Amino acid sequence: MASKNPILYVFAISHYCEKARWALDYLGIPYSLRFVGPGEHGKIARKLGAPRSSVPYLGVDGQVIQGSDRIIDWADEQTDDVAKRLTPAGDRETCRQIEQRIDDTAGVHIRRYYYSEALVEHPETIRPIFTSELSPVKRVLIGLAWSKIREVMIKRMDLGAEQGLESRGIVERELDWVDELLGDGRTYLVGDKLSRADIAVASLLSPLALPAEHPTYSKMTHPPRLANDVSAWAERPSLKWVREMYSTHR
Ligand SMILES: N[C@@H](CCC(=O)N[C@@H](CS)C(=O)NCC(=O)O)C(=O)O
Incomplete structure (x- = not known):
């Protein structure tokens, strides 16, 4: 494996960042984790030459690799042990299809x-998760800019009561899909070992499953309506499976 001192830039709250982080950890790739704040993330991305502002991105050897899927491609390439790679050669397409749908x-x-309830109605519950790993100075700066940051996030993600309900319906449909995939009692979504399909589905559903091993969400408090749903959905096969994947592989 080449040693390149990669730096992974993340938001502590982001499930896409968790996905990239889990893949790098699982493959045993040495890297430094850099938590960034909202606003700062876009400036660093630009400076590194990333095409978009979104985290996660990985700075490596003067290059930038942006997007959790591309970071997993890169991490697989660094892994000499072919059997450990997250993209099994014969199942590449199936893994990528599942990953793409969940992404x-x-x-x-x-x-x-989540944000349609939490950021719109209970914004005080979000800021501590966003800033939990940042320096005290950055925390103060984000505190000062918080109402602007919140406004931008509400606009960019098109948040609101109606939008939240629409997304809730889509989430239920997607949970049905994962429940169905698991309906034959399989341990892994594709094949007989952990793949990128499992890491993608488990990390992106983790805000609903709140696994104890999750680096951030184990301390997360949900707003009331989401908390009700999460408790009603807790025994769904998909969310039980997410907790199993975390306890076995994270
Ligand atoms: N498909 C992308 C999604 C990344 C994404 O949506 N990141 C969000 C955080 S969850 C973000 O950085 N949003 C702020 C922005 O786009 O500037 C991936 O897998 O990396």
Whole structure:
């Protein structure tokens, strides 16, 4: 494995960042974790030459790799032990299809559903998670800019009561899909070992499963309506499976 001192830039609250982080940890790739604040993340991305502002991105050897899926591609390439790689050669397409669906649908709508209640109605519950790993100075700066940051997030993610309900419906449909995938009693979504499909689905559903091993969400408090749903959904096969994946592999 080449030693390149990669730096992974993340928001503590982001489930996409957790996905990239879990993959690097699982493959045993040495890297430094850099928590960034909202606003700062876009400036660093620009400076590194990333095409977009979104975290996660990985700075490595003067290059930037942006997006949890591309970070997993890169991490697999660094892994000499072919059997450990997260993209099994014969199942690449199936793994990528599952990963893409969860990235583009449940990942986006769990976030919109959560923020539509938490950021709009209980913003004081969000800031501590966003800033938990940042320096005291950065925490103060984010505190000062918080109402602007909140406004931008509400606009960019199209948050609100109706939007939250719409996303909730999509989340339920996507949980049905994962429940069905697991309906034959399989341990892993694809094949007989952990793959990127498992890491993608488990990390992107983790805000609803709150696994004890999650680096951030184990300390998370949900707003009331989401908390009700999360408790009603707790025994769904998909969310039980997420907790199993975390306790076995994270
Ligand atoms: N599909 C992307 C999604 C990344 C994403 O949506 N990141 C959010 C945090 S959860 C973000 O950085 N939002 C702020 C921005 O886009 O500037 C991935 O897998 O990396």
